[in-house]
Amino acid sequence: MLKRRYGDYMKLVRNAGGHDYPFYESQKRQLEALMDFKLPEYTYDEKKAVREADSEELSGYRRYLKDYLDNIERQIEEIGHIQDTEVIKEKLVDVQQEVIDMGNLIEKIKGEGTESVRCLEHFCDVIYTMYQGNNADIKAEYDNVRRILEKDIIEKKEVLILVSKASEWKYIENVWKKYKEEQDTEVDVAVLPYFYKEYDGSIKKEVNELGNFTTDIGAIDLAQYDIALHHPDIIYIQNPFDNENKAIGIEKKYYSDRLKCCTNKLVYIQSFTLEEFNSSNEREYKNMGCFCTVPGVVNSDEVYVQSENMRNMYIKKLTEFAGKETENIWKDKIYVKPDWMKNEGHNVVKGNGKIKILFYTSISGLMQNSEIAAGKIKNVLDVFKQYSDKIEVIWCVQSLVDTVMEDINRNLSEQINTIRDKYRIEEIGHICSDRDKDILNSCDAYYGDISSVVQEYRNADKPVMIMNYEV
Numbered sequence: 332m333l334k335r336r337y338g339d340y341m342k343l344v345r346n347a348g349g350h351d352y353p354f355y356e357s358q359k360r361q362l363e364a365l366m367d368f369k370l371p372e373y374t375y376d377e378k379k380a381v382r383e384a385d386s387e388e389l390s391g392y393r394r395y396l397k398d399y400l401d402n403i404e405r406q407i408e409e410i411g412h413i414q415d416t417e418v419i420k421e422k423l424v425d426v427q428q429e430v431i432d433m434g435n436l437i438e439k440i441k442g443e444g445t446e447s448v449r450c451l452e453h454f455c456d457v458i459y460t461m462y463q464g465n466n467a468d469i470k471a472e473y474d475n476v477r478r479i480l481e482k483d484i485i486e487k488k489e490v491l492i493l494v495s496k497a498s499e500w501k502y503i504e505n506v507w508k509k510y511k512e513e514q515d516t517e518v519d520v521a522v523l524p525y526f527y528k529e530y531d532g533s534i535k536k537e538v539n540e541l542g543n544f545t546t547d548i549g550a551i552d553l554a555q556y557d558i559a560l561h562h563p564d565i566i567y568i569q570n571p572f573d574n575e576n577k578a579i580g581i582e583k584k585y586y587s588d589r590l591k592c593c594t595n596k597l598v599y600i601q602s603f604t605l606e607e608f609n610s611s612n613e614r615e616y617k618n619m620g621c622f623c624t625v626p627g628v629v630n631s632d633e634v635y636v637q638s639e640n641m642r643n644m645y646i647k648k649l650t651e652f653a654g655k656e657t658e659n660i661w662k663d664k665i666y667v668k669p670d671w672m673k674n675e676g677h678n679v680v681k682g683n684g685k686i687k688i689l690f691y692t693s694i695s696g697l698m699q700n701s702e703i704a705a706g707k708i709k710n711v712l713d714v715f716k717q718y719s720d721k722i723e724v725i726w727c728v729q730s731l732v733d734t735v736m737e738d739i740n741r742n743l744s745e746q747i748n749t750i751r752d753k754y755r756i757e758e759i760g761h762i763c764s765d766r767d768k769d770i771l772n773s774c775d776a777y778y779g780d781i782s783s784v785v786q787e788y789r790n791a792d793k794p795v796m797i798m799n800y801e802v
Contacts, residue, residue, distance in 0.1 A: 389485070450476050457469060574586070642667050704747075705743060
């Protein structure tokens, strides 16, 4: 029925205006006129959008460590000019306490047993030796401590990648790989929990996908990471919505304007791929308000989008949203993803060395092609069998085929069952139901009839081919 009414309904068609899109726009204007005030909505705030110049590049615990070291150096220099033994002892006690505080701070951030902490423990022993009246080269020991701390901690760049959904990891994975290869950079991946909302904005269900990330990433729960204390040089985010998504939310302390105060650079990377369009496509341009004119895009120092065309769309939409005078702000912060950052799709080869393909058979496909369906399916499975050394097939037969096909077309139902039995006996592949969602989404590519699963594969950048029964 869909095909008869709309033709090829899997093909994207842009032929409608958007002046009253979505449908409730006119109702919204009527309500605002009746109540004589605008309904709450996100508005532009230049103080959050534009970062103030900051002369202090080093912040957080690394700044504390540098201040500790500077203060210890001054005290050691003073000790060299003091003759009174008791005053020297008092100074040594002060120095030792600062060294202990430094060690405690490093252990809080890095854990126990680091080279930096061992170095500080040895420094404490040297200070105690001097306190006992023995000679020691405290300046040489201090210089060694400073060299190690600067090399291992203070001068290292820290990067934090904030992720929420494992399905979006592919859009930022190459960023993680890049920093992992840099010797002078420490990169952490922290999983930001999110929650689904009720219609009134209250929390319906909390979700933490930490367990969905592979162990090689080394992802941690964000609750284990003190963002303010770390103050990473760069924070990458994938969720730009803060509280502007009506269905999904995050804790307020992780909103983009607050994250921006805890880093020298906040970067948003577009975590989805759109069909390209321009401002003449009114509905698509209208819908940019859902993902473009949102806090994470506005507040970030840099924003990376999929193409030059999309960059122009972002700049145009943000300028209309915030005012003509802000155009240069968006030109300066919106970038096209460089090639190294882009994910070219995942044709994942499994542990058995095979590509996994989902072969989907629907009742509508069978009924529309009832005379030739059985022969086509048999031929397809024969081809899959020929390449069984390279391909693993998951054949999904829509559950309606088993529940209603026999009553509609007994002959075709018997043919499909015969083919299915042969498929099982010859172990060409596996069979699943359309209710087996985990199995359906686990494959690397899609082939078969049109179904709701097609869009999920397209969204995941997986190859899709719709079967032509007549070929």
